[in-house]
Amino acid sequence: MRLVKSGHVIDDPYVRVADDAPVPDDRSVIVSAARYLANVAEFAGRTAPTGVLWPNNRRVAEIVPHLSKLALVALEFPKFRDGRAYSQARQLRETHGFRGELRATGDVLRDQFMFMVRAGFDAFEVKKEKDVAAFANEIARKTVFYQPTGDGRLPAARARHLRPAAPGIAGHGRG
Amino acid sequence: MYIYDELDRTLLSERVSEFRGQVARRLSGDLTEEEFKLLRLQNGVYLQLHAYMLRIAIPYGTLATPQLRMLAHVARKYDRGYGHFTTRTNIQYHWIKLEQLPNAMADLASVGMHGMQTSGNNVRNITTDQWAGVTPDEIEDPRVWAEVIRQHVTLHPEFSFMPRKFKIAVGSASHDRAALRIHDMALRLHRNGAGELGFEVMVGGGLGRTPFLAQTIKQFLPTRDVLSYVEAVLRTYNQFGRRDNIWKARIKILVHDLGPEAFAKEVEAEWLPIKDGQLVLDPAVVAEIRSRFQYPDYERLEDSPKELKDARAADERFSQWVDNSVSNHKVPGYAIVTMSLKPEGGTPGDCTAEQMDAIADLADRYSFGEVRVGHEQNLALPHVAQRDLYALWRGLDRVGVATPTVGLVSDIISCPGLDYCSLANARSIPLAQEITRRFHDINLARDLGRLHINISGCINACGHHHVGHIGILGVEKNGEEFYQITIGGRADEKARLGTLIGPAVRYGEVADVVEDIVAAYLELRARPDEIFLETVERIGVEPFRERVYAAR
Numbered sequence: 001m002r003l004v005k006s007g008h009v010i011d012d013p014y015v016r017v018a019d020d021a022p023v024p025d026d027r028s029v030i031v032s033a034a035r036y037l038a039n040v041a042e043f044a045g046r047t048a049p050t051g052v053l054w055p056n057n058r059r060v061a062e063i064v065p066h067l068s069k070l071a072l073v074a075l076e077f078p079k080f081r082d083g084r085a086y087s088q089a090r091q092l093r094e095t096h097g098f099r100g101e102l103r104a105t106g107d108v109l110r111d112q113f114m115f116m117v118r119a120g121f122d123a124f125e126v127k128k129e130k131d132v133a134a135f136a137n138e139i140a141r142k143t144v145f146y147q148p149t150g151d152g153r154l155p156a157a158r159a160r161h162l163r164p165a166a167p168g169i170a171g172h173g174r175g
Numbered sequence: 176m177y178i179y180d181e182l183d184r185t186l187l188s189e190r191v192s193e194f195r196g197q198v199a200r201r202l203s204g205d206l207t208e209e210e211f212k213l214l215r216l217q218n219g220v221y222l223q224l225h226a227y228m229l230r231i232a233i234p235y236g237t238l239a240t241p242q243l244r245m246l247a248h249v250a251r252k253y254d255r256g257y258g259h260f261t262t263r264t265n266i267q268y269h270w271i272k273l274e275q276l277p278n279a280m281a282d283l284a285s286v287g288m289h290g291m292q293t294s295g296n297n298v299r300n301i302t303t304d305q306w307a308g309v310t311p312d313e314i315e316d317p318r319v320w321a322e323v324i325r326q327h328v329t330l331h332p333e334f335s336f337m338p339r340k341f342k343i344a345v346g347s348a349s350h351d352r353a354a355l356r357i358h359d360m361a362l363r364l365h366r367n368g369a370g371e372l373g374f375e376v377m378v379g380g381g382l383g384r385t386p387f388l389a390q391t392i393k394q395f396l397p398t399r400d401v402l403s404y405v406e407a408v409l410r411t412y413n414q415f416g417r418r419d420n421i422w423k424a425r426i427k428i429l430v431h432d433l434g435p436e437a438f439a440k441e442v443e444a445e446w447l448p449i450k451d452g453q454l455v456l457d458p459a460v461v462a463e464i465r466s467r468f469q470y471p472d473y474e475r476l477e478d479s480p481k482e483l484k485d486a487r488a489a490d491e492r493f494s495q496w497v498d499n500s501v502s503n504h505k506v507p508g509y510a511i512v513t514m515s516l517k518p519e520g521g522t523p524g525d526c527t528a529e530q531m532d533a534i535a536d537l538a539d540r541y542s543f544g545e546v547r548v549g550h551e552q553n554l555a556l557p558h559v560a561q562r563d564l565y566a567l568w569r570g571l572d573r574v575g576v577a578t579p580t581v582g583l584v585s586d587i588i589s590c591p592g593l594d595y596c597s598l599a600n601a602r603s604i605p606l607a608q609e610i611t612r613r614f615h616d617i618n619l620a621r622d623l624g625r626l627h628i629n630i631s632g633c634i635n636a637c638g639h640h641h642v643g644h645i646g647i648l649g650v651e652k653n654g655e656e657f658y659q660i661t662i663g664g665r666a667d668e669k670a671r672l673g674t675l676i677g678p679a680v681r682y683g684e685v686a687d688v689v690e691d692i693v694a695a696y697l698e699l700r701a702r703p704d705e706i707f708l709e710t711v712e713r714i715g716v717e718p719f720r721e722r723v724y725a726a727r
Binding site: 059080081082083084086087088090091094095109111114115116117118119128130141142143144145146147148149156157158159160161 | 180182183185186189192193197205210213214296326327328329330331332333334335336337410413414418448449453454457459460463464
């Protein structure tokens, strides 16, 4: 699986381990939420990194106590149109201070990259090969943002205070 | 009006260029129709019965004349010479070709206009009172707050793929002209006991298949907290709103299922961690936005000038129009003029390119270059000197937007219905046209007084039939159009849903039923100035049912 991580295309160092398969000691793994929560102590003893695939219909509050032991949380976009994981991502990053890898999985298209980056994702399992190559372009094409999130991009309201006043749009006339 | 700057323009042009790329990917097959659908919807592009439809936002209903002229240009160049104003103060073009959409969008962007978030499962165009900033009964101009929220939710990374669309309205006047209680979320500006400004927050209103009026979940939210609280409501909805059934996906269902108190608790839990963070509104930011709403340099004038009195005495048609279509302004000597888009036999909300251009010229001359759009699908000129009313009226009358029936029986709200819409079950526009013909006698209409008829061609309720004084809903039964008729609904500060008056009737009978309801009202009203709605509220639906259905 090719992965976009922090803007670079890399080979995914993680393996996904099915619930009935043994967990290799020396590999970075992603396991299901159910398996992780049932074996928290066991996973805490691992030396290789552990990641969890967190469903989008489960409150993140349940995983919050374990975040310090997790190297990765993968969130799901079962369908392009299902945006629950954007809220989960911001809660993990901004409210609970998660600094590990936050990975977007599922129906991940180039049209969501910027939204996902702004919500706190830094890794992307991209569905279409052409979209992998488009990542850098998609991120570069947007330069103005109206709202602050945890990504540090300057919202327009703040940017206005930092630059000299721009002239009003000419077409708007008086009034 | 609001002055956009370089940042606003850059955001728009980046969006247009992104959409151009998406259209190219669709045409080359890189995007499937299903994938493209979501992307085009986020830019206001629908696929209708005959063609693509483009819906353009008119934030808080405020238009500058260069924008109105651009709407005329788009109607002419890309469509069939007209546009349709909607109940969310947007304008729709029904005949645009997919390949031409990016060019139409680029033209619109040149005057700061766009279709972003006029469809799709995001926060839609924020609406407010079409008389904002000029009506005597408001606390302050609600558009400032509508713009604060509009900016915050535009291309919001967290809330662009919610369970369903989300409509916000902001009100600030004692009389509710923004239909607050039928919105997913409504914010009513008011002052608390200490004189501080804040919002009453209502959530969970909506019409459609399961109509609900919004419930208050916070009596007083300080203005500094408005963005964090909006975000908490949206976050709660984004996570817990239903996604398994499109008919149960609006926030009204979530609020109803949890109950308003439990919903408010969930919101509170989301709100507390973010309340004092980076979303606290900096007064400097609000002041900056406020400063970009420009108000005219009004002259010092007297109310009821001699020119107006003389013209009224000399011209009865003019005088009738003044009584009907001219409203009080907060500045002495000025007036607010409503322009009717409901001529006899016309399509409610339709406006031709010629009318738009003529209105823009008149607005430049008589209304400081500003035009408003209201949810009743009429337009308004917000700053007219009373001494100019006669000259203005002659100009408006010439282009057919001075029909003196505002708020009367012919001022019908209607969705496009089966003539355009792929969701509709029944026709709406021809019904509206027929009803205006039945009530073309202006003296009868005036005698009937305030009477709002709202027509929807399907259960999605775009014509707001539940809150019409008379509501008409088209349904399909065995392949035939039938119409359910309700009475007693209203969308103002005393909002309530209408009550079904009897069995559904066939298309050909609807106008007769409306005439019968009106005849019953004339017979049953306690006095000539008791309006239809008051009669229904006083005596209930039953006496109407008896009279209307006795002979059927």
